[in-house]
Amino acid sequence: MAQLVKNLLPRRDKRMLEGIKSGSSPFGGQSQRYRHDNDDGLGTSVGRHRGSSGLSPRRSLGRLVPPPSPPEPPSPCPSHTSALPGAINSWDQTFTFECPGGQVVSNVRSAHCSTAEDRVWRFECKSVPGVSSFPEHFWTPWVNDFDGVMDFTCPFNSLVTGFKSEHSNSQEDRRWKVQCSKTAGMVTYNHALTPYQNDWDTAMDYTTAQDYYLRGIHGYQSDHHGDRRYRFDICKLRMDGC
Structure with missing residues (x-):
């Protein structure tokens, strides 16, 4: 078959x-x-x-793989005066600044270091025509919380004559107090809000125009950048002669 x-x-x-x-x-x-x-x-x-190579799969599994290289350590921050000549604070340091009598804050400079996630600061002041001193001035409470929005303007026709600030390492942010000052007959007008004066992690150098004065500070913080952006409330000033 x-x-x-x-x-x-x-x-x-x-x-x-x-x-x-x-x-x-x-x-x-x-x-x-x-x-x-x-x-x-x-x-x-x-x-x-x-x-x-002729190696069997079983033998190749026995080959050792070297561990990955550790990450490079972050670069240390420069000294505060190298980062910003004339800076009044070091990294993570509390500071207080006050203008001399009869002057108001006119210039705000700052430099940032990503390793410290902080800024160093420098301030300058200018005189107010017709004013030799401010008999009335006061310090505010903290005008922002760590990681919180800052939105402060001096009341009662007063101007900014000082700042106090402290840094938090855990939240990588600063909170602020402001000194406001005035004298009798002083009236602010033509109020305006500037654009933001710094980008994340960059330097800031803001100066008020010749006939404008500082009356407030505003800002918000980024946890991602460990930094805060700032802008300022400004005005013109007249004396009513009271």
Whole structure:
């Protein structure tokens, strides 16, 4: 019966049947059964086909991978006076600044260090025409919380004559007190709010125009940058002669 089936098959199918019986592949080369019989159990036959090294997958798993390099330490901050000549505070330091009698804050400079996530500060003052001293002045409570918005303007026609500030290392921010001062007959007008005077992590150098005076400070903080942006409330001034 088998001989009859063989005689009925086409020539190509006969060759395939004979190859299966002999253990060779009908498509050329050795059959799957032959490759299994010649595998030495160590995977070396597989390794010879996977790479020029000839290493088996089992042996390659034993190779040690070196650990990643540690990150570079952050660069230290420069000295406060190198970062900002004339700075009145060092990094993370509390400071208090007051203008001499009869003067108001006219210039605010600042430099930032990302390692300390803080700023150093310098202030300058200018005289008010017709005013030799301010008999009335007061310090505010803190005008912002750490990480909070700052939105303060001196009341009662008074002007900014001083700042106090302290830094928090845990929140990487500063909070502020402001000294406001006035004298009888002093009236502020033409109130305006400046654009923000610094970008994140950059220096600031703001000076009021010749006939304008500082009457407030505003700002907000970024946890991502560890910094605060600032802008200022300014005005013109007249004396009513009271």
